[in-house]
Amino acid sequence: MTDDARAARHMKKLPAAAIVLIAIGLLVVVLWRLDHAPSTDDAYVYADTISVVPEVSGRIIELPARDNQAVKQGDLLLRIDPRPYQAALDQARARLDTLNNQIVLTQRSVHAQQYNADSVQAAVERARAVANQAADTLRRTEPLLAQGYVSAEEVDRARTAQRSAQAELNAAMREAQQASAAVSGVDALVAQRAEVRAQIAIAELNLEFTEVRAPFDGRVVSLRTTVGQFASALKPVFTLIDTRHWYVVANFRETELKGVHAGTPSTVYLMSDTARRFTGVVDSVGYGVLPDDGGVVEQGLPSVQRTINWVHVSQRFPVKIAVRNPDPELFRIGTSAVATLNRGDAATSRR
Template structure:
């Protein structure tokens, strides 16, 4: 009887061990899910720009090729600069011509001003003569009644006074005419400012014929070469900003508790699962397009959350900034796996 009880205990012991190990594994998995949520619904992302010229023209030089890395300031392509050089030279020639015209007009204005000043001096002379004639007449008129002067002398004084006044009036009219005829160079100076603005625009357009990389990046989607006519504001190719790489990971809403910006994370790419990269959360999306018949808000990412008849938790994109990424591995759209380290933040 004792032997059979011992044998029964020996049979139960492996089962208890299995149950204990299973419980420990389940506890570890639950702890792992709570402290380090992970998702394989993730992909690599980087900012991109469309490289567009700001002037029209034929491409005469393109030293880059598709998928080539470039440095900030590298020449991407050059548009034929000859029309813009000619426009600049034409504007500069107009400025030279206008400066000479301003100088010539200024000399004419100076002559007009000298003439006006001369007529003004003549007015003052006529005014003095008229005043002298009037004074002479006033002195002679009382002497006529006393017999100290003749009527003929008084008549001559009156005639002289009227003549001097007429000359003064004529001189004043000439002075007004001379002053009105004095022109200026204000209109030409305004034209000069306009030509200077045209020169600045021509210089800027000439500078725009060279399109250079605004940052370190990689050329993508290049489908043209030298000889193609480039239109202003029409993309020629895409430039990927390789200075910053991100992983966009879609986490279940139930995993976002306690998740915040700058939370540490670990990512790896499906192209090489053996290499791990550290990262930090850059931001968390605050909106996705609902797919259950609710109100649709355009411009937000759509993440499906229904699998057949099963209603699963909604997923929200979490943007993770990768630290020290491998430039040879990271490509936009590469599949990735992301794990958040909530325990590390605590």
Template structure:
């Protein structure tokens, strides 16, 4: 009878140890969840662009296929260049013709300028002759009163004075007419600038007939082939930027307080859970559309009256840049799992 309490205590000891161990494991799990938040509400993301031609035309070459990997500078598609080559040739021919017209017009302008200069010289000569005739008349008129010259000589001097004055007026009018007749090539030069601009546009349009990859990527959503008429600025297919891959992980708002840009992350995809990838937090979202936050009508918020007694934490996207992703494994939209280490900062995530 005396050994019964001791036996009872010894029988409860293993159960107590199990409870303590369970509490320790639970504490570790809670500490791990607190310091290393984890979510399986995540997916793979990469930037994409729409591949669009900048000119209209029929596709004559499409050297890529759907889901193909391409390198920067690779030809993606070629539009029929003949209309744009013809437009360029036509503009260049117009420039040649205009340059010849400018040269011919310039020679005519030079001749007009020579005629104007000659008219000015004639005016100067007529002015000198008129001045000399006037002086001669003045002298002979004074000598007539003294009887040193005849009346006939004075009349001849007067006639010469009037004749040279009339000739001076005539040469002045001719000089004005010659100066007014001098044209220029300014209008033609302005036309040349316009034609040169047309040539630049034609060269650019001809260059736009080739669409090349702006970065390393992968073709997606290709649903056309050679012979299809492509409209300018209308997407033909999508190009995925495979240089940088991200995982968009939705974390509870209660986990965001310790998550900062640059924090280290461990990632894996559900398509191959055996591979682990490292990354770092690129940024945190600062806005999501609430499910029950109401709508704004006429400037005032409208909040629903019903109350959910069980409150579910809102989730916010966290953008994680992946370091050294597997190009054959990463696909946009693939399911992923992200584990963050807020106390660590990753280096060289890209």
């Protein structure tokens, strides 16, 4: 074989070798990419939601919210007929006014009773003074009878005066007890006033509850009613999506979760617009799923299926990714998404 032929043959082998080297290089890049930036299309968009429920029952008289409408925090979502609750509030306030007037009148009566008791007590003190004086007179007079300085008649008069004064004292004391017992109070009425004030507070709160306002910026969904519908307390009327925070829940294989933790950077895009990329960070990693072939406990013993899996499928765990720059017009709950975890970036940032 000539040198030219050998050279020509060698030149023909170079493209094949180059292709093999390029393929090996691409394989290395792909493997490195899969190891440092795992990706999955088993993902969907998620946001927190609340059920909008009125806290009082009544007929809906105003419903500014519309299905799929964006609302701001504090916007009126629905209004329930406030007339029954306004009437209950007016009634409670009227009861309080009546009770206050009754307390004033009762207090006047109590003052009069107290004045009478004080007057009777003063009469008791006067009767006690008279009784003491009569007793002293009797004690001084009785020894003089034996000496002949006083007559028996004078002693009898002193004794009669002492008995009369003591009887008057006893009567005055009984009257004082009656007058003191007759003095009433307003404690019971004051306690009723506290109860009525509590009823007023509840009525004011119920009246406030007739207006349901948005607790945060969101979007109304699943609205299937209109003005005139009777709304029952604690029963949902529609759903409100919290559009302040959007997430992508991506189900990654357990073999791809090494080094993944809260704060790991990620990139996501939605199937509805594959040209746009959104950055985010891992919010949390799921710590439990229900395996498809998990054992079932029956009669105290686990039941394990006797099957042979020639190919073992890795379990997937949900990774919740908080999107940093969501487009509120593009993100919808349940939208299919693709998520990529940038574990290499996370390691670099930690260093």
